Amino acid sequence: MRLQQQYVPTAPPEEAYYLPSSSPPPPPLPPRYPPPSWQEPSVALQSSKRSNHVSSPSYPAPPPQGQKFIKPANRIRPVNHQGQNSFYGHNYEMIDKSRNIEHVSRFNVKSGKPKEMLNPQxxxxxxxxxxxxxxxxxxxxxxxxxxxxxxxxxxQTGFRWGDAERLILPTDSAGRRCGGSRGRSYNLTTQPYLYYFDITKCISYSTAIGGCQTPQICVSRCPSKYFSYLQLQNPTASLFDFYESVENLLYCTEDVDKNSIANFAILRNYVHQKKCASYTVKSAPVLGRCVPEILIGAVDKFSDLQKSNISLDTLKTMFGDDGTIPPDKAVNDSEKQLLKTFLAWVNDHTGADEPPAPFEKFRRDICLCNKSISYRYIGQVVNSEGVITKVIHDLLKSWWQILALVGGAGVLAFLWTVILRILGGFMIWTSIFCIIGVLGAAFILSTALFILFLVLIFVRKRISIAVALIEESSRAIGHMMSTLIFPLFPFALHLFVIILWGTIAIWLASSGVKDCRTNNNHNITCDCSTTPMVVLNIDPKCTFFGLVKEKKTIFWLQLYNLFLFFWMSCFVSSLGNISLAGAFASYYWARNKPQDVPSFPVLRALGRAIRYHLGSLAFGSLIIAATKFIRVLLDYLDKKLSTTNSQIFKVFLSALKCCFWCMEVFLKFLTKNAFIMMAIYGKSFFVSAKESFLLLARNCVRVAVVNQVAGFLLFLGKALITLGMGVVAFFYFSGQWVVNGIPRVDLYYYFVPIILVLIGSYFVTDLFFDVYKMAVDTTFICFLEDSEQNDGTIEIPFYMSKDLQRILNKKNEK
Structure with missing residues (x-):
């Protein structure tokens, strides 16, 4: 942004010199030239103030023909285009070395564009x-x-592309599908469930690299109680109890003969070899996998009721017995048939208000002692339908109400930005004084009250700046409503990246070749996926020994896949940030707002980013992705070496993980501000990162105040909107709030849509407020640049709002 400053020509000092020029010779000298003597402008100005008349301006000596006048002290430079303040046919641009106004020219305006720009950015x-x-x-x-x-x-190396069904369907560590069979290779039809020795090993980033690092076996039933193998080390326990616990409660791989476990020492050896599980928790089958009940909150008992030979003893086992339910022998055959009829009705009921007529007789005949007991345990049967089925039923009945409430959260988030624009200052100062009042009411926290009061006195001006910046950001969003819709574009890209990464990860994890060999000493490979065939006239039985994997190949490909996932996801986030930053910067640097704001500002900023700054975006996102990747590797190393007893190594690894977490937080902060500076000036990543960091370092107190104030307002908005929509969802779905014209929904678990409304409201609100936070950050950096590089003169005016000028006690010259 080459801004013009009017030059009052004066006589040259001795160090002035001339440069050859191809310019035409100067015109004839003015009549009042030359002046009688040389005076510096400041001296001439003081003389004029002391005298009663205004002295005529002095002029420099004319340059010789064919040369240009250069004054080193003020670095005067001729400008090519003609202007009304031209002297000898040249228009001069003066840069004062004492004010270092070279930064005024940070906007490298394209050639051919006017220097006085309505929107130089x-x-x-x-x-x-x-x-x-x-x-x-x-x-x-x-x-x-x-x-x-x-x-x-x-x-040729034995590698085959993956079979996704191996991961979707329950598959043990040997690659065999639980509940399935394959010719004579294996038969697991009686073991339909997959059990993890330690399911906590599967909840980690490292699972994406090396899979779930725990043995997995197929079992006929999931554990029904909590158990630890350490319970069996009691020397006073009988040998019979030991054998019974090993047989019924211990889960081991199929190569372990439980009959060989004669004492606790042998058992402990198997546990340390990871051939037996060290503990079990009460679990329930979910999608063919044994999942702890604490994770799902309930057990699907209805499927057990549909089994043949259902009996009252089974009901008592499942639902408990208070002594009023008779045993099976007290019920004759006809009454058993009535029970089956009733259970069939429970399975197929379609909302009928009353059970079949024979049930009343069944109730009278069975529950002679306590009428309420029959209703209680039969009600449990009715309400014990599969949890997943009930949840799906509730979602199908309430999906549009859930979407309406989540959409309402988006509307409230938008209204919050409008409220911040109007009442932002009032809300901030009210919140601060409320906090002071609360601290003042607590005598113990009087010291904190005194410290907060002193801090408030010293930073009150900066808080006013933060309030003005937030209001300015709200105005920018109000004039560029497309910024609120734009986050859907990076969200869709993120979704695509996640799907691509997940698909490749599943294919890689399920890759391998079946190892099938004949059951004899010749150990000849065979194809166990087909019917048994004769191989060299040897016994045709073919046995599956496991899934052979190219572990090194798959491991490195998984690493590559995970690294690219981090890089792509960070790149998409960076692209969204620089696009929003370019849009908000075009609003700030508009001379007349909003008339000079360009049309389609977000799309234009996105186009500039794609055309010029893809490399910088890739570089910035690469730094963050590399840090994330190192953290995952450290986590993977921690999981692999968890059995080590070296406390020094564990402390060192924990310190490394903490350091890289801090590094990731700092790099996210650095790259975000670098992209904002890049959106403004269009420079490379390193230059933008350096300038933005130094700019914020020079204004560190302002940075802290603005971040805290903006963060508090956004947190307050998220909390109020999310909790508010949750309260509305609770009263509506629980039936306590009936609205005329809106149908009431009857649900099994009304807390399911409430949870979905809370989650959806939070994410929608966060989506809106991420845009708002980007607006505040961009406006703040533009404000710092504006206040440092401009001085409010006609030639280099401020672009900030009048409120910010008033707070800084500055104003633009007319």
Whole structure:
């Protein structure tokens, strides 16, 4: 932004010099030239104040023909275009070395554009930045798409592309599907459930690299109680109890003969070899896998009721017995048939208000002692339908109400931004004084009250700046409503990246070759996926020994897949940030708001980012992705070496994980501000990161205050909107609030839609407020640049709002 400053010509000092020029000779000298003597402008000004008349301005000596006048003290530079303040046919631009106004020219305006710009940020001359990293990003992305083809290239090494069913269906550590069979290789039809020795090993980032690091076996039933193998080390326990516990409560791999476990020492050896589970928890089957009941909150008991030979003893076992329910022998055959009839009605009921007529006789005949008992345990039968089925039923009945409430949260989030624009200052100061009042009411916290009061006195001006910036950000969003819709674009890209990464990860994790060999000493391989066939006239039985994997190949491909996932997800986030930053910067640097704000500001900012700054985006996201990747590797290393007894190593590893977490937080802060500076000036990543960091370091107190104030308001908005929609959902779905014209829904678990409304409201509100936070950050950096580089003169005016000028006690000259 080359801004003009009117130059009052004066006589040159001795150090002035001339440069050759191709300019035409100057015109004839003015009549009042030359002046009688040389005076510096400041001296001449003081003389004029002391005298009663205004002295005539002095002029420099004319340059010789064919040369230009250069004054080093003030670095005067001729400008090519003609202007009304031209002297000798030239228009001069003066830069004062004492004010270091070189930064005024940070907007490298394109040639041919006027210097006095209505919105200089739009006309900054840009060029492609960090091109090398852009090519590197494209190469890695192309390689990500070729991972699938690598499986075909490695076919000679025993590698085959994955079978996703191996992960979707329950499969043990040997690659066999629980509840299935394959010819004579294996038969697990009586063991339909998959049991994890330690399911907590599956809840980690490292699972994406090396899979679930715990043995997995197929079992006929899930554990029904909590058990630890340490319970069997009691020396006073009888040998019979020991054998019974080992047989009924212990889960081991199939190569372990439980009859060989004669004492606790042998058992402990098997546990340390990970051939037996060290503990069990009460679990229930979910999608064919034994999941702790504490994770799902209930057990699907209805399927047990549908089994043949149902009896009252089974009901008592499942639901408890208070002594009033008679045993099976007290019920004759006809009454048993009535029970089956009733259970069939429970399974197929379609909302009927009353059970079949024969049930009343059944109730009278069975429950002679206590009428309420029959209703109680039969009611439990009715309400014990599969939890998943009931949840799906509730969602199908209440999906549009859930969407309406989540959409209402989005409307409230938008209204919150409007409220901040109008009442932002009032809300902030009210909240601060409320906190002071609460602390003042607590005598013990009087010291904290005194400290907070002193801090408030010293930062009150900065709080006023933060309030003005928040209001300015609200105005920017109000004039550019497309910024609120734009986050849907990076959200869709994130969803695509997650699906792509998950698909490749599943294919890789399920890759391998079945190891099938004949049941004899010849150990000849065979194809167990087909019917048994004769191999060299040897016994045709073919046995499945496991799934052979190229572990190194799959491991490195999983690492590559995970790294690309981090890089792509960070790149998408960076693209969204720089697009929003470019839009809000175009609003701030508009001379007349909102007239000079360009049309489609977000799309134009997105186009500039894609055209010029893909390399810088790739470089910034690469730094964050590498930090995330190192953290995952440290977590994986921690899981693999968890059995080590070295406390020094554990402390060192924990310290590394903490350091890289802190590094990731700092790099996110640095890259975000670098992208904002890049959106303003169009420079490379390193230059933008350096300038933004130094700018914020010079204004560290302002940064802290603005971040805390904005963060508090956004947290308050998220909490109020999310909890408010949750309360509305509770009163509506629980039936305590009936609205005329809105149908009432009867649900099994009304807390399910309430939870979904809370989660959806939070994410929608967070989506809106992320845009708001980006608006505040961009406006803040633009404000700091504006206040440091401009001085409010006609030539270099402020672009900030009048409220900010008033707070800083500055104003633009007319």
């Amino acid at each position: 739009l006309y900054t001359e840009r060029r492609c930045t960090d091109v090398l990293c852009c090519f590197l990003f494209l190469i890695f992305t192309a390689g990500w798409g070729l991972v699938a083809a690598i499986g075909e290239l490695l076919v």
